[in-house]
Amino acid sequence: MNAHVVALCGGVGGAKLAHGLAMALPPAELSVIVNTGDDFRHLGLDICPDLDSVMYALAGVADPVRGWGRRAETWSFMEALKGLGGESWFQLGDRDLALHVERTWRLARGATLSEVTAHLCQALGIAVRVLPMSDDPVRTRVLTVEGWLDFQEYFVHRQCQPAVRDFVFAGAESAQAPADALAVLERPDLRAIIICPSNPFVSVAPILAVPGIRSAILRATAPVIAVTPIIGGKAIKGPAAKMMAELGLEVSAAAVACRYTDLIDGFVIDSDDARSQPPPGVRFFSTATLMSTTEDRLRLAWEVLKAADLLGTVA
Amino acid sequence: MNAHVVALCGGVGGAKLAHGLAMALPPAELSVIVNTGDDFRHLGLDICPDLDSVMYALAGVADPVRGWGRRAETWSFMEALKGLGGESWFQLGDRDLALHVERTWRLARGATLSEVTAHLCQALGIAVRVLPMSDDPVRTRVLTVEGWLDFQEYFVHRQCQPAVRDFVFAGAESAQAPADALAVLERPDLRAIIICPSNPFVSVAPILAVPGIRSAILRATAPVIAVTPIIGGKAIKGPAAKMMAELGLEVSAAAVACRYTDLIDGFVIDSDDARSQPPPGVRFFSTATLMSTTEDRLRLAWEVLKAADLLGTVA
Numbered sequence: 069m070n071a072h073v074v075a076l077c078g079g080v081g082g083a084k085l086a087h088g089l090a091m092a093l094p095p096a097e098l099s100v101i102v103n104t105g106d107d108f109r110h111l112g113l114d115i116c117p118d119l120d121s122v123m124y125a126l127a128g129v130a131d132p133v134r135g136w137g138r139r140a141e142t143w144s145f146m147e148a149l150k151g152l153g154g155e156s157w158f159q160l161g162d163r164d165l166a167l168h169v170e171r172t173w174r175l176a177r178g179a180t181l182s183e184v185t186a187h188l189c190q191a192l193g194i195a196v197r198v199l200p201m202s203d204d205p206v207r208t209r210v211l212t213v214e215g216w217l218d219f220q221e222y223f224v225h226r227q228c229q230p231a232v233r234d235f236v237f238a239g240a241e242s243a244q245a246p247a248d249a250l251a252v253l254e255r256p257d258l259r260a261i262i263i264c265p266s267n268p269f270v271s272v273a274p275i276l277a278v279p280g281i282r283s284a285i286l287r288a289t290a291p292v293i294a295v296t297p298i299i300g301g302k303a304i305k306g307p308a309a310k311m312m313a314e315l316g317l318e319v320s321a322a323a324v325a326c327r328y329t330d331l332i333d334g335f336v337i338d339s340d341d342a343r344s345q346p347p348p349g350v351r352f353f354s355t356a357t358l359m360s361t362t363e364d365r366l367r368l369a370w371e372v373l374k375a376a377d378l379l380g381t382v383a
Numbered sequence: 384m385n386a387h388v389v390a391l392c393g394g395v396g397g398a399k400l401a402h403g404l405a406m407a408l409p410p411a412e413l414s415v416i417v418n419t420g421d422d423f424r425h426l427g428l429d430i431c432p433d434l435d436s437v438m439y440a441l442a443g444v445a446d447p448v449r450g451w452g453r454r455a456e457t458w459s460f461m462e463a464l465k466g467l468g469g470e471s472w473f474q475l476g477d478r479d480l481a482l483h484v485e486r487t488w489r490l491a492r493g494a495t496l497s498e499v500t501a502h503l504c505q506a507l508g509i510a511v512r513v514l515p516m517s518d519d520p521v522r523t524r525v526l527t528v529e530g531w532l533d534f535q536e537y538f539v540h541r542q543c544q545p546a547v548r549d550f551v552f553a554g555a556e557s558a559q560a561p562a563d564a565l566a567v568l569e570r571p572d573l574r575a576i577i578i579c580p581s582n583p584f585v586s587v588a589p590i591l592a593v594p595g596i597r598s599a600i601l602r603a604t605a606p607v608i609a610v611t612p613i614i615g616g617k618a619i620k621g622p623a624a625k626m627m628a629e630l631g632l633e634v635s636a637a638a639v640a641c642r643y644t645d646l647i648d649g650f651v652i653d654s655d656d657a658r659s660q661p662p663p664g665v666r667f668f669s670t671a672t673l674m675s676t677t678e679d680r681l682r683l684a685w686e687v688l689k690a691a692d693l694l695g696t697v698a
Contacts, residue, residue, distance in 0.1 A: 112427075112488040142459040148481035153506040162477040166463035173427040191468040 071097050072255045073373070075262045078103045078271020079118040080135050081297055081304055081359075082264030083125035085372070088365030089262070090126050092373060095195030097259070099252040100126075101281070103266070104181065104200045105208035105237050105274030108220045110158050113168040114175050117220075118271065119185060119200060120167060127192035135305060138163040157225045182246045197252070201275045204243035208270050209236050219270065228307040231314040235269055240277035245284075253284035260376035261285055263294035265357065267308045268327050269315075276331075285331055291379035293334040295372055296321040296357060300340045304358065325350055333379045336372055351379065386412050387570050388688070390577045393418045393586020394433040395450050396612055396619055396674075397579030398440035400687070403680030404577070405441050407688060410510030412574070414567040415441075416596070418581070419496065419515045420523035420552050420589030423535045425473050428483040429490050432535075433586065434500060434515060435482060442507035450620060453478040472540045497561045512567070516590045519558035523585050524551050534585065543622040546629040550584055555592040560599075568599035575691035576600055578609035580672065582623045583642050584630075591646075600646055606694035608649040610687055611636040611672060615655045619673065640665055648694045651687055666694065 073093060077086050077100060086100045100122060107116045117136075124130035124138055131139045141161035150156045160168065167188065174184045180203040189198050208219040212230035222228060253261070266272050276282045285292060298321045303309040312319045322344040325335040334351045337344055342354040353375040359365045388408060392401050392415060401415045415437060422431045432451075439445035439453055446454045456476035465471045475483065482503065489499045495518040504513050523534040527545035537543060568576070581587050591597045600607060613636045618624040627634045637659040640650040649666045652659055657669040668690040674680045 111484050112491050113484070138463070142457050142477060144457040144477035145460065145481050145484075148453070148478035149485060151506065152481055152485050152503060154481065154485045162457065162459035162480075163463035165477075165480065166460050166467055166469065169426050169428070169460075170464060170467050170469045176427050188467060191466065 071257045071259060072252060073098050073260050073262060073376075074252050074258065075100045075264055076266075076272060076275050077101075077118070077122060077264035078266030079106070079121040079306075081306070082118075082266035082271060083121040083130070084359045084365050085262070085264045085295060085368060086122055087125040087362075088359070088367075088369030089373075090196045091362075091366045092369040093196075099197040099199060099249075101199050101201055101249050101252075101275060103271045103274050104202060105206050105240075105270065106219050106223070107205070108207070108218065110220070111155060111160075112172070113160075113165075114172040115158075115168050116171070116181070116200070119181075119198065120164070122198055123167075123185075123188060123192055123194060126189075126194045126196060126198065129192070137161050158220065180246075182248060197248070199246055199249045199252070201245065201249065201281065202240075202243040202278050203246055204239060206240045206243045206274055206278065207238045208274055209238055210270070211235065223270075223307075228310060232269075232311050233314075235273065237274045237277040240274065241279065243278050245278050245280040250280055250284055253281065253288060258288055258290035260290050260373065260380065261288055261292040262372055262376065263292070263328065263332065265295040265297040265304070267297060267303075267306055267311070268324050269308070269311050282331070291333045291376045292331055293336065293353075293372060293376045293379060294325065294328050294332050295336045295368070296324055296338060296341070298324055298341075299338040299357060320344065322346065325352070334375050336368075336375060386572045386574060387567060388413050388575050388577060388691075389567050389573065390415045390579055391581075391587060391590050392416070392433070392437060392579035393581030394421070394436040394621075396621070397433075397581035397586060398436040398445070399674040399680050400577070400579045400610060400683060401437055402440040402677075403674070403682075403684030404688075405511045406677075406681045407684040408511075414512040414514060414564075416514050416516055416564050416567075416590060418586045418589050419517060420521050420555075420585065421534050421538070422520070422522070423533065425535070426470060426475075427487070428475075428480075429487040430473075430483050431486070431496070431515070434513065435479070437513055438482075438500075438503060438507055438509060441504075441509045441511060441513065444507070452476050473535065495561075497563060512563070514561055514564045514567070516560065516564065516596065517555075517558040517593050518561055519554060521555045521558050521589055521593065522553045523589055524553055525585070526550065538585075538622075543625060547584075547626050548630075550588065552589045552592040555589065556594065558593050560593045560595040565595055565599055568596070568603060573603055573605035575605050575688065575695070576603055576607040577687055577691065578607070578643065578647065580610040580612040580619070582612060582618075582621055582626070583639050584623070584626050597646070606648045606691045607646055608651065608668075608687060608691045608694065609640065609643050609647050610651045610683070611639055611653060611656070613639055613656075614653040614672060635659065637661065640667070649690050651683075651690060
């Protein structure tokens with residue numbers, strides 16, 4: 069039986085489905101390729117927000133209320149930093165900081181981001197494979213009505229306020245996908261490639277911009293299925309819907325599916341959008357896609373796997 | 384009237400007297416030159432333990448119980464770092480970490496240690512001048528019966544256990560004293576130079592090893608007075624007494640005074656040691672030197688200033 073599932077994902081929303089898949093599958097049967105376009109250097113620290121969200125979700129230490137960072141977090145560092153006149157627009161919890169310091173230090177000593185991530189996963193007791201989309205720096209930049217902004221400047225500092233016009237993934241053209249990421253996409257026993265409910269413009273697009281990843285997906289014989297980040301014309305979290313409107317796109321699950329038509333065989337929409345018309349060559353599956361609880365994550369993972377297996381059988 | 388006082392000091396003990404002097408004098412009348420031989424890079428962070436102790440003491444945020452670090456400290460970072468398999472032999476509190484991150488970041492952007500220290504002092508509301516002994520790296524190394532150890536490896540990781548044979552201050556010969564430090568030592572209105580009750584081998588000796596500092600002290604016409612770190616044959620805190628024994632020296636205040644004879648005019652011993660014989664050319668002053676309370680710090684500062692002024696009058 070085809071045994072390996074690869075999930076592509078960004079931060080919070082994607083991380084929830086990755087967690088669901090990790091609960092649904094034996095650890096050896098899942099690899100998660102994570103967006104690193106959000107990564108940035110802040111206060112001298114190498115911060116990888118999406119890798120962190122995925123690792124925290126998979127390790128079961130993510131904060132369930134805030135939606136980002138670690139549970140049982142404390143904020144003494146931030147408080148003291150403010151007292152020293154330091155930059156305080158990017159929130160760094162005391163526990164969270166340990167990850168950034170440890171990663172920065174290991175990278176400075178010459179380890180690759182893949183190696184550091186593997187080490188951190190092991191320390192956090194994460195058994196599934198978490199792979200950065202590249203060990204080379206790729207940096208998402210956002211063209212707004214006010215000009216170009218670095219991603220975190222747009223996303224956190226400016227809270228997604230300036231209307232967007234375009235995105236670039238600086239460094240992507242010369243970035244290499246890690247050999248491990250290409251290897252899992254090229255596995256002969258691939259069961260499915262799942263595009264998690266992440267922002268199509270700034271979470272999924274950077275992954276697909278890394279040379280080799282898109283072509284490996286196009287070559288794969290396994291079904292490719294995406295999960296909508298839009299329910300009833302709204303994003304669950306984050307700026308996906310706002311971005312679609314600003315770019316002059318219809319704000320709908322079907323419009324997201326359209327962006328992926330060359331890649332996907334199936335697309336999971338929310339039951340609320342069950343009447344949407346799929347683009348040609350894409351089959352829609354509808355189910356409840358909102359993941360409020362841990363059970364929701366597992367249930368959606370099962371639904372997505374079931375849909376993928378159905379697509380696999382049909383093919 | 385001669386108006387400016389310069390204190391040379393290391394960490395905790397020295398920082399207490401520096402704090403006493405800061406309470407006793409108007410801010411413009413005190414400069415503190417601090418040992419940086421203990422500085423080290425840990426987890427990619429530039430840590431300056433003595434500068435930190437002095438700044439925390441002067442800002443009134445030092446922890447009164449532990450004797451090092453910040454009061455109201457929390458330890459989430461350290462806990463999380465252990466969970467990630469990180470190096471945990473050097474304790475970094477969450478609040479304390481803000482100072483290290485902010486300093487490391489500013490140094491990486493090209494600021495000197497003097498500039499960063501001035502900025503941090505301003506942010507912490509410290510009005511007296513705190514000057515590192517050099518902006519160039521000087522690193523204390525300890526020759527022990529087990530071989531050479533970096534200072535923090537010896538001091539924190541090995542808890543001063545291996546017996547010492549010698550010390551070197553790597554980089555000292557080519558290090559420059561900051562212009563500001565030389566300028567305060569060369570002020571024509573210098574009232575006194577005070578060597579705080581710090582470890583003579585690893586806190587005061589590194590400062591004196593920086594070219595220009597010892598000679599500036601020798602040239603100064605102001606009285607030079609040291610305060611004993613040894614009371615009744617014991618160190619208040621730290622390894623000074625243990626080191627003296629291991630080096631085959633008498634463990635006494637008088638033996639410390641002997642190490643400074645070429646530099647000092649006066650030496651403040653504890654009342655418990657009132658019968659000690661001073662070395663030639665040095666006048667002993669005895670008073671209670673243990674600083675348990677904030678009042679003790681201020682009272683000792685007054686006593687030291689009074690003794691220095693007496694020496695100044697005699698000269």
